[in-house]
Amino acid sequence: MNPLVGALAVAPALCGAAFGAGIYLLGRNIRRTREAVAVRDDPSEDRLPPRSHRVYRLAAGLDSVMEHVLGRSRSRRLLLTDELAILGRDPALHTATRMLRLLVASTAATVLVVALTAAGVDLPGLLLPAACLLCGILGFLSADLPVHRRVAARRREVRAAVAAYLDLVRILLVGGAPLYSALRTAANAGEGWAFGAISSSLDWARSHGLPPDAGLALLAAQVPLAEFTDLRLTVGSALRGASPVIALRSKAVHLRAAEAAQVRLETSTADAAMELPAAVVALAFVAFLTYPLLAVLMSVDTPL
Incomplete structure (x- = not known):
């Protein structure tokens, strides 16, 4: 078979495959950016x-x-x-x-x-x-892919919810509410899975006659998230004499800073992933133009 004919037959197929791969990657990244944060x-x-x-x-x-x-x-x-x-x-x-x-x-x-x-x-x-x-x-x-995706969404949800919960507790404490009452009121004021888990852990501790940090410790043991562990340590230090307003404010600021850094990282990663389909399509176009030319040049017999 003439190499030129073979090149003309193969190059469109390769170009189409690369173009299809680029469209697939583009659609997948658009779908991921539009996924809801809720699990x-x-x-x-x-x-x-x-x-x-x-x-x-x-x-x-x-x-x-x-x-x-x-x-x-x-x-x-x-x-x-x-x-x-x-x-x-x-x-x-x-x-x-x-x-x-x-x-x-x-x-x-x-x-x-x-x-x-x-x-x-x-x-x-x-x-x-x-x-x-x-x-x-x-x-x-x-x-495993849906599990990793939903775990990442739940981590973001818990990080934002714990920061909001600490801010609510701090506001209630500044307003003069007792610490135990502020912890339960703030947990009942929020919505979502994270606030429900915190509220359930506090109710469990109260029903068993234990301090609130005992319920939070049980929650941290059942759900291995660092945010719940930090919440238990913060509430425990506040119950044992530390300044609750200062402790809650510093922990909330830390969680919000971590959430902002994570959002920036995910945004930059999504931007880089969006550029990959364009690069694939560009490479396919270059291959479509150069491969037939190289085949023609290689098929030409050079005189000795």
């Missing part, structure tokens, strides 16, 4: 089998084996135990989600390879196991 429930979790199902029992058994083999710290990182605790989800259910997505992706790859083989397409012998392995890994990892 939404993953609809795939509602379709999971109940805890009495054998899939759940198998997933729980795999979690136990991994914790026994890898150790507690490594298994927690691999199983996303802390992230799932922040979302209030069962690690065994997430393991079941991983297993189901792995099987679905591997099955889809197998069906596609078998269909191409039945259609008469000559495929390498190792394509089937390689496709099953690759698609299985992608399906396995796809279950």
